[in-house]
Amino acid sequence: MKKQTMFLRMITASLLRRRSRMLVALLAIAVGATILSGLVTIYYDVPRQMGEQFRSYGANMIFTSSDSGKLTKSAIDKAVGSIKSSRVVGVAPYRYESVTVFERPVMAAGTDFEGVQKTSPYWRISGEWPSANGQALVGKETAETLALKAGDTVTLVYDLEGLPATADEASGGERKQNTRDFTVAGVLDTGGNEEKYIFISIGDMDALTGKSDVYDMAELSVSAAQDQLKSYVSTISAKVDGLSARMVKRVTQSENTVLSKLQALVLLVTVVVLLLTMICVATTMMAVVTERRREVGLRKALGASNRSIIYEFMGEGLLLGGIGGLIGSVCGFIFAQAVSMNVFNSSIQFHWLLIPVTILVSVLVTGLSCLLPVRSATEVDPALVLKGE
């Protein structure tokens, strides 16, 4: 029989035939590993879980033209295509034009209302969202200035002077204006600049201005952490000519701050749990060594070197750590799943890598916890112990 076989036989016999004592140590390690594995799962899954919640903060990425010109739909689509489709919550392109209403200059914005509802879910509407062409959403400030409310009709006048001069104009004729009537579907309350605008659909804006496929910017809501967003931004800016992508710092920084604090809290709890596990395992192992002083003395009397004693106790400790880690990695996932279902109301993703990592950490923690008890085992004097002192 090889020495290693006998070594394994001894440490497994010690664990299996001294179950009651070892179960306490195993329980301590398994509980520690469960919380470790569970919290690490939550730690890595929180950004994904929270990402969707954070999307109510508004868009977190903006596309603009990189050369002070305009954006086209194909450029926006190409840029959006660079982002993993499952991460794109919504896209809202905008085109801004100056119009007049009742002889007063007002900024009109053409957009995709379905996209806006996803990128800006915090917008509060008195009335309805526009659902068809010919309907407008009027900002609260403008609505008050023009005394407009939902259901009223408003006429937007667009001065075509920005377009190439017609033959009539060139010959000194009257400049042309486009006029369209809109029904006010709702009044927009955001507490921000949006309250100064009148929002109409892209189709209506094209018809009013006589120009199509022209956009000033696009807002995106992307479910991703700050680092991932940064990566998308640099990819898109490099890949799509004439388009510049950037993050909305106010939103991404808020997300990042909340996530950082949450993750720091989880990390802190994990470290505390690991320390408590170490103390618990060290105490149990110390009790095990004290209980087995006579056995250590006997082994030394039979010729065991200090190194052999260290190997045997560490072997037992590390085997316990491995088994506890395996149990903990499975229980940890169940724990994380329960937390996720209760807090985020969604299931959690299982990370296979967490099994070896949890086992490794458990083995390391148990190994560290065993250092002091094992050291005390090497100090046992065989003569004293065998005399029962």
Place this chain on the structure above:
Amino acid sequence: MSLLEIKNVSKIYGPLKALDNVNLTVENGEWLAIMGPSGSGKSTMMNIIGCMDKPSLGEVILDGVDIAKQSSKKLTEIRRDKIGLIFQQFHLVNYLTAVENVMVSQYYHSMPDEKEALEALERVGLADRAKHLPSQLSGGEQQRVCIARALINHPEIILADEPTGNLDEANENIVIDIFKQLHRQGTTLIVVTHDPEVAEVAQRTVALEHGRLVKEIINNNFEE
């Protein structure tokens, strides 16, 4: 050359002399009994011969090596290679079976060999109890496992401390018979005891009192 020579050995603990200028020689293959009442220095003597302690003064030459001058690491090696220990309280590892307890001694000495360990148990009449845990064995059986463990590495000396102290008469006789058998095979035996019946079956008996060797008796009725 004698197997063991103890020359002017004293062991001093503060004001107490546990051993006081002891001189003793043990020949190869001899069966020696060390007797004495409690506190006479028997255990100290046993610890020193068993390389678990060092004398304060004097020399202890075991197989040509002065163990008084060796490091504790070297003493562990000498104990492992040259001495088989038998204890009054058996001291078996309680979660290992009888055969595994014998193999532990092989494990620290050289290479565990289950077949050889089973043969050692057979020698002490415990072949059928090899897979039993100590808690499933009687005191006599546990002591026989202890003897098998002491024999397994073919030591120069079997050092037994009150080997029959915890045994009934029947088991005491079994153990003494095993000792006789070992002696016939040429094993050197040093048995520390306070039991005159155990001492009188030895070839020679020395008596300790207050740390001094006070008497030496050669057993003229010794049965080879």
